[in-house]
Amino acid sequence: MTDSAASPADLVPLAPEALALGAGFAAVGHELHLVGGPVRDALMGRPSDDLDFATDAHPERILEIVRPIASATWTTGIAYGTVGAQVGDLRCEITTFRADRYDRASRNPEVVYGDSLEADLRRRDFTMNAMAVSVTGDATFTDPYGGLADLARGVLRTPGTPEESFADDPLRMLRAARFVSTLGVSLATEVANAMSDMAAQLGRITAERVQVELSKLLLGSAPRRGLEVLVDSGLADVVLPELPALRMAADEHGQHKDVYAHTLQVLDQAIDLEDGGPDLVLRWAAVLHDIGKPATREFLPGGRVTFHHHEVVGARMARKRLKALRYSNDIVDDVSQLVFLHLRFYGYRTSEWTDSAVRRYVRDAGPLLPRLHKLVRSDCTTRNQRKSQSLALAYDTLEERIADLRAREDLEALRPDLDGNAIMAALGIPAGPLVGRAYKHLLELRIEHGPLGPERALEELRTWHAENG
Template identity: 60%
Template sequence: MPNANEETSALSQAQDRAVSELLRVAPVADDLARRFEEAGFSLALVGGSVRDALLGRLGNDLDFTTDARPQDVLKIIRPWADAVWDVGIAFGTVGAQKEARVGDTDRNFQIEVTTYRSEAYDRTSRKPEVSYGDSIEEDLVRRDFTVNAMAVALPEKRFIDPHGGRADLAARVLRTPGTPEESFSDDPLRMMRAARFAAQLDFEVAPEVVTAMKEMAGRIEIVSAERVRDELNKLILSAHPRKGLSLLVDTGIAEYVLPELPALHLERDEHHRHKDVYDHTLIVVEQAMALEEDGPDLTLRLAALLHDIGKPRTRRFEKDGRVSFHHHEMVGAKMTKKRMTALKYSNELVKDVSRLVELHLRFHGYGTGSGRTPRSAAMSVTPDRFSAGSTS
């Protein structure tokens, strides 16, 4: 863990980066803030945008929060933006697109403005109940993690950090603004978001957060399959998916959202005649990532993650002492289709990933002739990686 001097230095550097990033997007952010101010409302950059500014990686997606109600936001933003959408207005969010000149470049900014709010699940509903708040402090305390519970009031660029988010960002740790139990009760998906942010940012998760995830793992069942799927995708497509997947397994959450993964922890036979299939699977995911040429490939990574899920059901101890997994690729393809369908993946993606799982033991170059398999270009070397060290 960093010492106090290191954290102070990191905080100072983060502050400098944030100021630089905020100045970069000032033309669009300040212009919008002035319009809210003229209408009698406040506006602040918030959440992931502030976190990314502190990390020096603020992009063109900007998140704002305001005391204005959604209909007031629409009145302010429609004459200003190039395009406006209100699909999230039931949750207090108005989206917009705005082209602005930054330096010598025209940039297209994707903007979301959300009214101060609080939301919570009850024990039977799959959808959060939304109520609007009157202060930014009330809004920030309901956010998932302290590193996402910071704001910058505009146009004066005043930092608002009531929960120590900048210190946690410097320490690279994920904590919740209130107790993790309260946070996860409000929205159980935040448990998966902890794993996702650990994978995206390469952060550690605070011990009390991990404990709450273990104790409340079953609460994830109240969340819709679509939200679970979207969060899982972000984790899988992150820079460090192994870290996030391991956290889901270690806390027991994977038992509810992807039970086929912890099931790969096969009990070793006394002579250790087969490898740890779970560890092998995580290695294969990393090997698949190394094959990507055009950025993260969801089809490839899902196939790598699921390629051996048929092994627990097909494991046999032969008379000669060998361990076999005959036809695990066929069983695994059926299991893949069932799991991905339950998670509401598209029919096309289910078909592609299932096909790759089914073919993962085929020889190098399979699919280079007629009837090419999905993603065959990427997978032409992947089967050997997938099956390396396997006993079919």
């Protein structure tokens, strides 16, 4: 166990809420230490809204100590030795020192309380998360496994052997990739080797837990690096096999461009276009937009390669993968629709679109249109400067046409000029399938010709009804 030469108060400023808790524990003779991510983040100058603590007090005793200090407490994690408390503006979780043993088949820990801070820190995932600061008066900085030095070097190591750590909880391998993305660290050689050797064990982890880690990885500042770790280690073969499969595909021009590398570049370029913070839907769409290519690859005479309808196949694959990862229906629908639509623009490049085609583009994208703009622009990764400029100019023109139509009509609410009630009144019919068919017919006329006005819409409706009613 080592103490920092610098003042711990300077290294890790302690919030008043932490000191209030520390005073409460010290008053009854118990230890309390700020541990894990909050210590690491403070050393990196990153804010933290939640605080994690470790103590020698057992859960029932923790509750007795914190109730006079906290505005609220919760015990959802008490079976694992954790008590939650709202202290001022901060959410705090206080856990009894642990010395767990893991069932290597189910990964479920057998909760065993420990008797020392150092033993508790050893069971944590990485050394930079195995540091602590006492908040019971002396502000002792505890770093038994060299976490501060690893943090300074930007290297991810485990307190014990990585094989032991990952066998205890294989999700830690995915968390390592996430930290590469979010913290900008690199993997120690022994950690990278263990991940490659043990990647298959990630299959023991529930989809919900995998999803949380993948989302955090994608929302990090360097998701490309995190994804590269997943692919290089073999972890992606277990949780996202569509991504490494792209290394075998070729592009539409028979140049055998690495579609995997293209995908990572599209992700980088999409991130550059974000204007309101990290966008999980856009980033997933960038990662998955070409996953239909391996399944649709066709070799033609003369060395040409095609991927006809890869956007259709890719949309189905994206939906299946995101559902398997237990994402919400909204995210599944939005990402798969972006994948489905991402090639539509290329038809605009090769032919003059009518106003109705532009309306359909807007209608089909709906509220996803701003994201679709970003995805399509990001999908241009050609090094041919002339081609790149041509693509950008063509999309500029499309956006200008959308803006022009929007100025003249309500593109955000593409509805027929007559609603269902007006249709029933005009035709003298009750609610039923015929009303739906009439509504769809008027909607198609609205898209094709723009606003008709009620009189012309009524005339068109009656003509349609005479022919089809």
